[in-house]
Amino acid sequence: MADSPHPSAHPFAADVVLGLNAVRAQIRQAAEDSERDPASVQLVAVSKLIAAEGIVPALEAGHRIFGENYVQESRAKWPALRERFPDVELHLVGPLQSNKAREAVELFDVIHGLDRLSLAAALAKEIARCGRAPKLLIQVNTGDEPQKAGVSPAQVDVLLAECRDTHGLAIQGLMCIPPAEAPPSAHFALLARIADRHNLPILSMGMSADYPAAIQMGATHVRVGTAIFGERPRRD
Numbered sequence: 001m002a003d004s005p006h007p008s009a010h011p012f013a014a015d016v017v018l019g020l021n022a023v024r025a026q027i028r029q030a031a032e033d034s035e036r037d038p039a040s041v042q043l044v045a046v047s048k049l050i051a052a053e054g055i056v057p058a059l060e061a062g063h064r065i066f067g068e069n070y071v072q073e074s075r076a077k078w079p080a081l082r083e084r085f086p087d088v089e090l091h092l093v094g095p096l097q098s099n100k101a102r103e104a105v106e107l108f109d110v111i112h113g114l115d116r117l118s119l120a121a122a123l124a125k126e127i128a129r130c131g132r133a134p135k136l137l138i139q140v141n142t143g144d145e146p147q148k149a150g151v152s153p154a155q156v157d158v159l160l161a162e163c164r165d166t167h168g169l170a171i172q173g174l175m176c177i178p179p180a181e182a183p184p185s186a187h188f189a190l191l192a193r194i195a196d197r198h199n200l201p202i203l204s205m206g207m208s209a210d211y212p213a214a215i216q217m218g219a220t221h222v223r224v225g226t227a228i229f230g231e232r233p234r235r236d
């Protein structure tokens with residue numbers, strides 16, 4: 001679209017529906033393999049850099065939970081889509097700058113990337129101001145990778161306590177993106193252990209390459225883009 005800062009992909013409607021159905025079937029299979037109720041796993045269809053016309057086929061097929069990475073791109077795409085499909089649940093899965101906290105609180109139902117106290121402060125302020133309270137997940141950098149967003153596993157307890165005690169924020173769960181080279185299961189298991197320790201109900205983990213493994217380790221939300229919408233344009 002004209003005012004989008006990024007190029008977008010325009011996948012064919014039939015391919016999107018095929019991808020969506022294939023991912024749904026794999027989720028069901030992975031859940032059954034680990035003796036979980038398939039309904040306990042939510043599919044967040046990650047539509048970043050996908051043009052609105054590529055998202056509509058998924059909406060028309062009945063899908064309602066979507067994830068985006070960029071606040072500006074989401075503001076350009078989703079208000080119009082939401083007029084047609086008002087029961088959409090929108091997740092911000094990418095990193096969030098504090099100066100975009102207001103727009104994020106206004107637009108999203110779940111924010112996956114809370115990873116520092118300054119952002120918690122900005123979110124708390126906007127939640128109080130606008131009376132909308134998205135669910136909040138803390139992103140954990142399970143591999144302690146220096147270039148990656150997320151709080152170190154060693155710091156999660158402190159951040160959780162500060163969110164609650166200093167800012168009155170209820171945190172609903174945890175999110176991670178395992179290191180690209182490592183087998184992901186140990187990272188998923190670590191995230192599940194931390195969530196369990198704190199009684200947090202939401203575990204956001206697993207992407208196109210590894211969502212069945214994440215379901216095996218207890219994921220409640222898998223974030224899948226490429227396997228539904230196909231390859232995205234690269235963002236530079």
Ligand SMILES: *Cc1c(COP(=O)(O)O)cnc(C)c1O
Pocket residue numbers: 046048069093094177207208209223224225226227
């Ligand atoms: C892009 C993205 C996804 C989806 O990745 P795919 O490999 O395309 O499934 C999931 N989570 C986050 C945080 C992302 O940025």
